[in-house]
Amino acid sequence: MSTKLPIVVLSGPSGAGKSTLLKRLFAKHPDTFGFSVSHTSRNPRDGEEHGKAYWFTTKDDFRKLISEGKFIETAEFSGNLYGTSVQAVKDVQDAGKVCILDIEMELLSQIEQGVKQVKNTDLNNTCTFIFVQPPSVDELRQRLEGRNTETPQSLNARLAQAEKELEFAKTPGFHDKIIVNDEIDAAFEELEGHILAVMGKK
Numbered sequence: 163m164s165t166k167l168p169i170v171v172l173s174g175p176s177g178a179g180k181s182t183l184l185k186r187l188f189a190k191h192p193d194t195f196g197f198s199v200s201h202t203s204r205n206p207r208d209g210e211e212h213g214k215a216y217w218f219t220t221k222d223d224f225r226k227l228i229s230e231g232k233f234i235e236t237a238e239f240s241g242n243l244y245g246t247s248v249q250a251v252k253d254v255q256d257a258g259k260v261c262i263l264d265i266e267m268e269l270l271s272q273i274e275q276g277v278k279q280v281k282n283t284d285l286n287n288t289c290t291f292i293f294v295q296p297p298s299v300d301e302l303r304q305r306l307e308g309r310n311t312e313t314p315q316s317l318n319a320r321l322a323q324a325e326k327e328l329e330f331a332k333t334p335g336f337h338d339k340i341i342v343n344d345e346i347d348a349a350f351e352e353l354e355g356h357i358l359a360v361m362g363k364k
């Protein structure tokens with residue numbers, strides 16, 4: 163049996179439960195999955211190791227790498243560049259692991275294009291797009307409030323963004339799997355089942 167090592171792209175509104183689900187996935191399958199190390203042009207913070215937290219790069223070098231087609235996605239946040247390189251994904255696959263990308267909605271189309279355009283035959287570019295959806299916006303509000311991470315302003319911003327994401331998720335054919343995270347055990351089983359199926363293990 164050939165076992166494929168796909169790229170798993172997880173997206174969904176803030177508070178939908180992506181981190182919670184991924185934590186379970188890594189705990190249950192400690193050697194199967196990995197996160198790629200992103201590039202950033204921001205300065206390292208205390209304790210952040212080059213090649214572990216990020217690949218720290220100057221803006222000029224970063225732009226040169228972009229022009230050479232070395233990234234599957236890039237974005238700018240507060241004046242700094244961030245991105246996932248083809249090599250970073252390949253490093254995870256070379257270690258025999260399924261690469262998980264936890265990605266914002268705005269970057270999904272870039273990823274789709276980026277992965278398609280990867281000519282490097284060494285990179286297995288089978289990619290599955292999973293959307294984690296809250297049962298309702300009201301429930302999402304309660305979870306974000308329960309997490310105690312938000313100010314009233316950031317809560318409202320996240321809920322407004324969530325409405326956009328829920329609309330986008332209706333785009334026919336974009337996501338391979340939509341998981342409504344209502345009851346956590348059921349949502350986890352769906353996530354695990356889908357990924358194992360894509361890997362050809364189920």
Ligand SMILES: Nc1ncnc2c1ncn2[C@@H]1O[C@H](COP(=O)(O)OP(=O)(O)OP(=O)(O)O)[C@@H](O)[C@H]1O
Pocket residue numbers: 174175176177178179180181182183305306308309343344345346347349
């Ligand atoms: N099925 C569930 N039922 C109830 N609460 C849940 C469920 N899934 C997650 N939660 C809770 O909802 C909150 C948000 O979950 P989590 O932090 O995993 O979201 P996230 O999608 O990773 O958000 P972000 O994108 O902001 O990191 C957490 O407090 C978590 O414990």
